[in-house]
Amino acid sequence: xxxxxxxxxxxxxxxxxxxxxxPDAIDSVLNQTYSNWKLTIVDDxxxxxxxxxxxxxxxxxxxxxxxxxxxxxxYGEALITGIENTNNxxxxxxxxxxxxxxxxxxxxxxxxxxxxxxLMTYSMMQLCSDDINCPTSHFNPPDKFIIPSxxxxxxxxxxxxxxxxIQHFKVFKRKAYIKTGGIKRNLRxxxxxxxxxxxxxxxxxxxxxxxxxxxxxxxxxxxxxxKHKPEIMKQIMEVVNDAKRRRGII
Numbered sequence: 637x638x639x640x641x642x643x644x645x646x647x648x649x650x651x652x653x654x655x656x657x658x659p660d661a662i663d664s665v666l667n668q669t670y671s672n673w674k675l676t677i678v679d680d681x682x683x684x685x686x687x688x689x690x691x692x693x694x695x696x697x698x699x700x701x702x703x704x705x706x707x708x709x710x711y712g713e714a715l716i717t718g719i720e721n722t723n724n725x726x727x728x729x730x731x732x733x734x735x736x737x738x739x740x741x742x743x744x745x746x747x748x749x750x751x752x753x754x755l756m757t758y759s760m761m762q763l764c765s766d767d768i769n770c771p772t773s774h775f776n777p778p779d780k781f782i783i784p785s786x787x788x789x790x791x792x793x794x795x796x797x798x799x800x801x802i803q804h805f806k807v808f809k810r811k812a813y814i815k816t817g818g819i820k821r822n823l824r825x826x827x828x829x830x831x832x833x834x835x836x837x838x839x840x841x842x843x844x845x846x847x848x849x850x851x852x853x854x855x856x857x858x859x860x861x862x863k864h865k866p867e868i869m870k871q872i873m874e875v876v877n878d879a880k881r882r883r884g885i886i
Contacts, residue, residue: 639742640749643726643745644672644726645672645673645674645728645745646676646724646726646810647676647741648676648678648715648719648722648729648730650678650718651677651678651679651680651682651714652680652681652682652711652714653683653684654682654732654733655684655685655686657733657852657854658686658689658732660768661731661733661735661736662675662700664730664738664740665730665736666696668736668738668741669738669741670741670742670745674699674701674724675700675701677690677700677701677703678717678718679702679703679704680705680708680711681705681707681708681709703717703718703721709822710823711823711824711827712820712821712822712827713823715729715819715827716818716819716821719810719813719818722810724810725811726744726745726807726808726809726810727807727810728740728807729804729806729807730805730849734768734849735764735849735852736805737848737850739848740849741807743759743848744757744759744805744844745807748809753840754839754841754842755808755809755812755835755840755841756807756835756840756841756842757805757806757807757841757842758802758803758806758807758832758842758843759781759805759848759849760846760848760849761803761804761849761850761851762849763851763853764851764853768850768852778845782845783843789832789833789836790836793829793876794876802832802841803832804848804851805849806828806831812835812839813831816834816837818834819831820874820875823874823875824867825871826872826874829872829876833875833878833879837879
């Protein structure tokens with residue numbers, strides 16, 4: 637299959653102190669079978685070896701770009717910075733400790749081409765260990781990624797949590813994202829939910845029943861989860877209640 641008009645895709649990586657994982661993420665973009673992309677890495681004031689790694693890739697491929705924050709602003713603000721510097725019709729989000737399958741961008745664009753009128757796609761993902769090439773035994777069946785007919789993602793997680801995994805690999809139309817008003821400012825947690833709630837409010841989102849994304853589980857991630865659990869819970873409910881207000885539920 638050929639992607640009509642060969643549209644360019646902006647891929648955004650928001651990074652903070654993930655120097656040990658960042659090369660895998662960047663390499664997974666460089667290895668895409670679909671080559672018309674621009675990668676923007678937004679570094680959120682890292683204190684590790686991130687700059688050396690980014691400098692290497694800037695020399696290696698002119699499709700790689702970087703923006704440095706002069707202070708730590710959080711994941712949401714880093715994504716906002718990246719998205720504000722896009723000018724192409726499609727945007728994809730890749731976390732700095734994760735990995736794209738080589739056909740991820742092509743397969744996402746193919747779904748936009750096949751299913752007219754959709755504004756965002758998302759796929760299945762495989763959980764991996766510290767080694768991105770070592771999948772864990774935990775695997776969710778495809779039905780856990782599909783929003784049942786007549787339901788919204790908000791219906792599935794009224795209190796912030798859901799067994800439905802609508803997260804990665806997200807690709808959305810830039811014009812649709814702008815129509816939503818964008819990611820909530822100063823949001824450090826629950827950014828994925830904020831994007832998904834807003835995108836489904838302006839149009840259709842489509843599930844791709846293929847693994848296009850590898851999500852790494854590692855010690856830093858787990859430590860951060862427990863350390864910031866009260867903040868995570870607070871921001872999850874903020875995002876959920878914001879969505880309910882926009883929809884006139886509360």
